Amino acid sequence: MSKDLLLEIGTEEVPAHVMPGILAQLKENAAKAFADSRIACGEIRTIGTPRRTALLVKDLAEKQEDVSSENRGPSVAIAFDADGNPTKAAQGFARGQGIDPKDLVSKDGYVYAMVHEKGKETSELLQTILPELICGLNFPNNMRWRDLDFKFIRPLRWIVALYDAEVVPFEVAEVKSGNTSRGHRFLSQGDFTIESAAAYEKACEENFVIVDQEKRKAMIREQIEEVAKKNGGKAEITEDLLEEVLYLVEYPTALCGKFEEKYLELPPETVITPMRDHQRYFPVKDADGKLLPLFITVRNGGSEHLETVQHGNERVLRARLADAQFFFDEDRKKSLEEHREKLKTVVFQQGLGTMYEKSERLVELAGFIADEIGADEKAHKHAQRAALLSKADLVTGMVTEFTELQGIMGREYAKLDGECEKVAIAIDEHYMPRFAGDNQPQTEAGRIVSLADKIDTIVGTFSRGKIPTGSQDPFALRRQALGLVNMLIEAKWNVSLSKIVAKSMDLYGLTDEKAREKMQADVADFMRLRLKNVLEAVRYDVVDAVLENVDDIYAVSLRAAAVAKFVEMADAAANIQAFVRASNLAQKAETAEIREDVFAADEEKALYDVYKSTSSAVASLVDGQDYVGAIDALKELSRPIDAFFDAVMVMDKDEAIKNNRLALLKAIDSLIIKVADFSKIVL
Known part of the structure; x- marks a missing residue:
């Protein structure tokens, strides 16, 4: 059996920019708490307004899951004496596991306690889990009030905790949990009772609180667009401003205000900035994208006395725009x-x-x-x-x-x-x-x-x-x-x-x-x-392969794209293995000089010939930043490299032959590294 859970944390108004983080944090913490407590649950949602943060959990199991564990104790030789009686070691272990020594099980030379823990009632566990969720929230800034040894982002005013219709009793900062919430600060009659977790959102709405932020957001957007259209324009809605306004209101109502056309002679940004960034108003433009002498604001309330609210907002903006006009005129007395x-x-x-x-x-x-x-x-x-x-x-x-x-x-x-x-x-x-x-x-x-x-x-x-x-x-x-x-x-x-x-x-x-x-x-x-x-969208090992030299940022990005394409090809592994074989020994080279007269095997002569023909092609392609083409050219070295290693012993007893072979590998590695350090690629 399962029931729905509601936790509502009621506070003074929380800053708008903090709310999304609080909701995400509460959801994450709740999911972890229920998982750690072995309580199965369905969907976890967090919703909220400036005055309330709510956790809603569907189908929260009524009991914690039972758990069985096999705990290893001392060895059999230590646990029992010669007569098979439990020693003090066995008795102490059994006591610690909460079982009788006779219930210990011998296996693989050790004694084990087979412990079965029966799950507790969820209603009991919630009395600890829910206050921990409240106290476990972290904020950029905290407040203290009265003489309480408790910090929170804003003073805690009420707590609703319902497991279905049953109150989960606990206390945080001298605030006791219950089933009584508070409605809109101005529109509601005050406190109201929530009958059950499932009835929460409807009860809030009846008290002029649209608690689901997504529903509230859709309402705000729709109202703004409708008001703008009604006044012959189109509102400029930015997501940042919409998100901020969303957490400034519990019951939104959009309305249109006006300002004097003379301010349209100012650069548009000088009008929009005080309007949008300082007053949280939405600018309105015509079909050609030109600013109109209108703005839209969203009040935290109903449609009563909108004209009074409109005039108040117009008065505030008028003062802001008058300041902007003054500063503009003063600035223009001098050239830049x-x-x-x-x-x-x-x-x-x-x-x-x-x-x-x-x-x-x-x-x-x-x-x-x-x-x-x-x-x-x-x-x-x-x-x-x-x-x-x-x-x-x-x-x-x-x-x-x-x-x-x-x-x-x-x-x-x-x-x-x-x-x-x-x-x-x-x-x-x-x-x-x-x-x-x-x-x-x-x-x-x-x-x-x-x-x-x-x-x-x-x-x-x-x-x-x-x-x-x-x-x-x-x-x-x-x-x-x-x-x-x-x-x-x-x-x-x-x-x-x-x-x-x-x-x-x-x-x-x-x-x-x-x-x-x-x-x-x-x-x-x-x-x-x-x-x-x-380059986070590119495989991490591919990025590592091209990051040694970041002097030319654009070139690095092109090399990353080329290598990312190459590593997905069917022949990539074989080619990379050959490149890395050459690279590994190339580090031991003490000279860069390659002498053809010292070559002792046909395979090293063949490899050198391919290197010479490939070298100029690769250099030209790299200079032209055709790294895909450069990799294709480097592939020509792959088989000769393998043939070289199969036929010769690089570390020859003859110092001249050894150094010449190492110099050849060094030259090849220097060519390959122009594109990437393929040793970083994970095959």
Whole structure:
């Protein structure tokens, strides 16, 4: 037999961004707790609102599963005396197992206790499991209240614990469990009784609480779309904002507000940012994607007094937009280049100078990168101009007030200053990607400045010894490096990271050779890990096979793709085994010189001939980044390698012959390694 279980944890309003993690954590912990306690169950769900976190378990068995175990004790010789009587050792073991010594079983020279543990009633076990689930939740920040020795994300106000219709009695932080919940803070009559676990969601809804977040989310989306359509527009619904609003309300009602059309003369982002990021409003656009003087907000309540709520929200947004207009007008009293002078007062990082000095370095580094990728004169000029102005908007009033607009305001102000469109776009793009899943820079100038900015930050921060460790990454270097790796792959740029890092060190004035060598090694290791993340869809051993040299990120990604394709082929194993045989002995080579006059066997002459014909082909294919073709060319070596090993003893007594054979294998291995270290492949 089985019953449904409900655990509802009632609190003060929990921050919206924390709720998804709490629900996931509670579900995972509950599944483990029931498995560890040998209690069979069906579907486990966690649902919630700002004021309640609920666990719903279907078909939770009424009893713990029985368990039988065979526990080994002392040897028979120690357990029984000469007359077959149990010794103190046997008696102590039996007592510890909860059985009589006469019930011990002899087997394989040892005594065993056959223990059968009868399962306990689930209703009894839940009295321990449920409070442990509550107390076992972890949060980014905790609160204490009253004089309780108990911490939780928000004060605990009520607990509902029902096993079917039966209350599971326990107490946490002086709050006793029961069957009484609380309805919507303003719409309901207050407390209400839940008759059973199965009746929970309906009872909540009757008290103006849509407790299932997926149902609530669908309601919010549908209402927003309907209200926008009714007002002649289409709402711009981002998943991040929808997810946040979802955990701000228990009973959602969407409504439309308006603002003065004069604010549409501002750049769209300056209107959308205070609307969306600060007020949690959804922008509304027309069929052409142009912003309308409308917004949609979602209240935590019903449809009563919507006009009053609308006017209140309009008043708040009007103040925000008036601020934006003021900052915009003040900023426009100077050009972006004039604003740049103020960067001399803004510290980049302690010990790394000002943002003005950083922008000076970016100009030089952007020019160097432009040369490295073979950019034309215009792109070179655009990149350096964008680099010069890239940080100027940081000191504007608009970005000081709305930090999310860095780069965006630089772009808009550059356009208004009459800067080239490509320069303006590059100023914005150099921050990309700003977050996981964000777009990559699409213009050449934007990519150049983005690469320069990220390398400058990484090299500068590393020079201070601030290499990210564990979860500590205060300067978001991992995100920047990951963006850099993805950008190089998307742009299909063959650039030498070590050259760019070396140039960056020059600009920082790092001259100590040992420090420079360490910097190159540290940056390479850091990039290697980021590249490994980017290539996570590729077999781990394939990735390991191409990661030794990460100087050219794009080339590594191409090699990984080629090797991944190769290892799935029917002849891969035989070819790889041959490559690895050559590689294993190649490490013992003491000279690189191959002398044809020393060859003593036809097989080594044949292998050398194939190597010579293959070598130039592989080199050409690798230079052209046709790694699939290079692997096909390397396959020509496979049979001659096997024939060579079958016919000759590499480690010949004659030193000249031995060294010549090792030199040949070394040459072959050096050719193969241009594509991959096949010894890392798991066959």
